[in-house]
Amino acid sequence: MKKIAICAPSTPITPGIAERVTAIAAGFPGAELHFHPQCFAEDGHFAGDDEARLAALLECANDPGMDAVWFAKGGYGANRIAAQAVADMAEEAAGKVFLGYSDTGFLLGALYRAGIGRPVHGPMPVDIRRDGGEAAVRRSLAFLCGEGQDADLALAQRPGVAFNLMTLAMICGTELMPDLSGHVVMVEEVAEHLYAVDRLFFHVTQHLSGIAGLRLGRISDVPENDRPFGAEPEEIARYWCARSGIPYLGSADIGHDSANKIVPFGLATGAARS
Amino acid sequence: MKKIAICAPSTPITPGIAERVTAIAAGFPGAELHFHPQCFAEDGHFAGDDEARLAALLECANDPGMDAVWFAKGGYGANRIAAQAVADMAEEAAGKVFLGYSDTGFLLGALYRAGIGRPVHGPMPVDIRRDGGEAAVRRSLAFLCGEGQDADLALAQRPGVAFNLMTLAMICGTELMPDLSGHVVMVEEVAEHLYAVDRLFFHVTQHLSGIAGLRLGRISDVPENDRPFGAEPEEIARYWCARSGIPYLGSADIGHDSANKIVPFGLATGAARS
Numbered sequence: 001m002k003k004i005a006i007c008a009p010s011t012p013i014t015p016g017i018a019e020r021v022t023a024i025a026a027g028f029p030g031a032e033l034h035f036h037p038q039c040f041a042e043d044g045h046f047a048g049d050d051e052a053r054l055a056a057l058l059e060c061a062n063d064p065g066m067d068a069v070w071f072a073k074g075g076y077g078a079n080r081i082a083a084q085a086v087a088d089m090a091e092e093a094a095g096k097v098f099l100g101y102s103d104t105g106f107l108l109g110a111l112y113r114a115g116i117g118r119p120v121h122g123p124m125p126v127d128i129r130r131d132g133g134e135a136a137v138r139r140s141l142a143f144l145c146g147e148g149q150d151a152d153l154a155l156a157q158r159p160g161v162a163f164n165l166m167t168l169a170m171i172c173g174t175e176l177m178p179d180l181s182g183h184v185v186m187v188e189e190v191a192e193h194l195y196a197v198d199r200l201f202f203h204v205t206q207h208l209s210g211i212a213g214l215r216l217g218r219i220s221d222v223p224e225n226d227r228p229f230g231a232e233p234e235e236i237a238r239y240w241c242a243r244s245g246i247p248y249l250g251s252a253d254i255g256h257d258s259a260n261k262i263v264p265f266g267l268a269t270g271a272a273r274s
Numbered sequence: 275m276k277k278i279a280i281c282a283p284s285t286p287i288t289p290g291i292a293e294r295v296t297a298i299a300a301g302f303p304g305a306e307l308h309f310h311p312q313c314f315a316e317d318g319h320f321a322g323d324d325e326a327r328l329a330a331l332l333e334c335a336n337d338p339g340m341d342a343v344w345f346a347k348g349g350y351g352a353n354r355i356a357a358q359a360v361a362d363m364a365e366e367a368a369g370k371v372f373l374g375y376s377d378t379g380f381l382l383g384a385l386y387r388a389g390i391g392r393p394v395h396g397p398m399p400v401d402i403r404r405d406g407g408e409a410a411v412r413r414s415l416a417f418l419c420g421e422g423q424d425a426d427l428a429l430a431q432r433p434g435v436a437f438n439l440m441t442l443a444m445i446c447g448t449e450l451m452p453d454l455s456g457h458v459v460m461v462e463e464v465a466e467h468l469y470a471v472d473r474l475f476f477h478v479t480q481h482l483s484g485i486a487g488l489r490l491g492r493i494s495d496v497p498e499n500d501r502p503f504g505a506e507p508e509e510i511a512r513y514w515c516a517r518s519g520i521p522y523l524g525s526a527d528i529g530h531d532s533a534n535k536i537v538p539f540g541l542a543t544g545a546a547r548s
Contacts, residue, residue: 044504045469076469079476170473173447174480195319195350199444202353206448230318 002067002145005060006125007036009085010103011075012047013126015040018072021125024137030145036060039072046077054081054088057107061085061093061117068144069117073126074102074164082110082176093117099140100124101260102190105167106176112161112265113178121162121186121254121263132258143262158212162186162254162263165219169200172207181210184249186263188217190256194229197222198236205244213247218255276341276419279334280399281310283359284377285349286321287400289314292346295399298411304419310334313346320351328355328362331381335359335367335391342418343391345374345381347400348438352380356450360388367391373414374398375534376464379441380450386435386539387452395436395460395528395537406532417536432486436460436528436537439493443474446481455484458523460537462491464530468503468510471496475514487521492529 006018018035025033038056041048048056060069071078085107096117098108101124108119122143123136130136161180163171165187171177185208189197197219208214219233231239234251241248253261280292292309299307312330315322322330334343345352359381370391372382375398382393396417397410404410435454437445439461445451459482463471471493482488493507505513508525515522527535 044502045499046504076473079473166473169444170477172477174477199350199353199440203444203446203448225319228318230320 001032002030003032003034003065004068004070004144005034005036005063005066006039006070006072007053007056007060008039008041008047008072009053009057009081009107010047010077011045011073012042013039013072017125017128020128021137024128024134025141028141028145030147031141034066035072045075047073050080053077054085057081057085058088061096061098062090064092066096068097068099070140070144071098071100071104071107071124073124074100074104076103078104078106079170079176082106086110086114086116089116097144099144101162101254102164102256103167105163106171108265109163109168109171109178110176113176119265121265123258123260127258127260130258136258136260139262158182158184159266160184160186160263161265162188162217162252165189165197165200165204166192169203172204180208182212184212184215186215186217186252186254188252188255189219191221191223192219193223193225194219194231194233194236195225197233198229198231198240201236201240205240205246208246209244211246213249214241215249215252217252218257220255220257275306276304277306277308277339278342278344278418279308279310279337279340280313280344280346281327281330281334282313282321282346283327283331283355283381284321284345284351285319285347286316287313287346291399291402294402295411298402298408299415302415302419304421305415308340309346319349321347324354327351328359331355331359332362335370335372336364338366340370342371342373344414344418345372345378345398347398348374348376348378350377352378353444353450356380356384360384360390363390371418373418375436375528376438376530377441379437380445382539383437383442383445383452384450387450393539395539397532397534401532401534404532410532410534413536432456432458433540434458434460434537435539436462436491436526439463439471439474439478440466443477446478454482456486458486458489460489460491460526460528462526462529463493465495465497466493467497467499468493468505468507469499471507472503472505472510472514475510479514479518479520482520483518485520487523488515489523489526491526492531494529494531
């Protein structure tokens, strides 16, 4: 039995989302979900103020009775508490999986930098709202139950990480930035103009010298602009990789959608962390 | 007589804009405008491809017959040519004012880093389209003619710079980033959600340790979000300054509007550059 603590370090979910995800989890006898009440808190933009979100995250991470921490939703806000959260994590956090993506990538990055637990990019409870969201939620539940540890984009030979492009850009050069030397870095983006994607690639490729290479996830829901940008996302990625001497390693099956795959940070389970 | 070369390192203007600005410049007998034909070029998002924009910028900057380079418009694209432009600038560029803001801040930053010429934040020809845009264009023309060198936000005691917040965030940690130690850094933003402004402040304040302080320009045209953010721009700026130990020095009269003031980079003219 895997006990999974769920909290919301950025923005809240509704009790209805928790109910739908709990119903799906009933099909996983190996999983027991514990939604922290902070998941439903509201304070302006956030799922409770910084103190409330930090406290809930630490309760989940430091609870010796829990095996994993699943982030309920992204949005924005994890960066405000990530450094303090990592600083206050106890030994009980060390053995846990931390699973999420999008804005919660601030925490995945900070945990990876600190060497705490196992940060994993993958679907969150909020994804149940998407077309095909059940499959996304099942994918994460299966991973959390230990079925499919080596599935998807885990890399046996080279350590990998996956980030939302904007989130990674905002992490670069800050106290949350892990050392990604030798890593395969996968990025995806949603709801940004292509000129903004180009600008983000300028920024991140300048900060990622020394990585093993870059893989491009989906760049989805690009808003209409007053004129076409003139290059597709893959051209943009290839251009900036070439300019900065980073190998472009092709596409990655990640994105803000139901097909978003699991990417354990580091090497695949069973391989030694380099 | 000040000869002013105008080019578009990011996106194009129309000939109509050039005509309106030329008509206003007729009231400045000390100014002679030279619109480079590249101002009107189009290539997807950009005012011509990277090679065309770079070539026009270098023609303007390296022309011994010109006294200043005025950027026609921002948008997006100056970052793609800034490093090469600075590398290829000749001695003739050293004595020139370079005037613009918004996306052209990538060039102002790169020039300031390289110690080439006098980068200045201020209105551009495209601002003629705004309500009150004539006053904005006149403000820059007066500055370019040498009337009002010490006006506005020039600082006699401490060197200053002014940037669009997103532009500065994208410059941080890259090959374009100047050393801003001891500087008063002014930032403004347009058309970004307040959560994105908060996220940008997280990023830039982590990169700006050692500055003399931060001043907040206008954060305008904030899009409606599905819920209120819960903090005003000044609270956001104060919060991140306090977290990172940067003195918050109050407001700055800059922004994406007609009131946008002139900010010469460095110390006010006449004072020694530190």
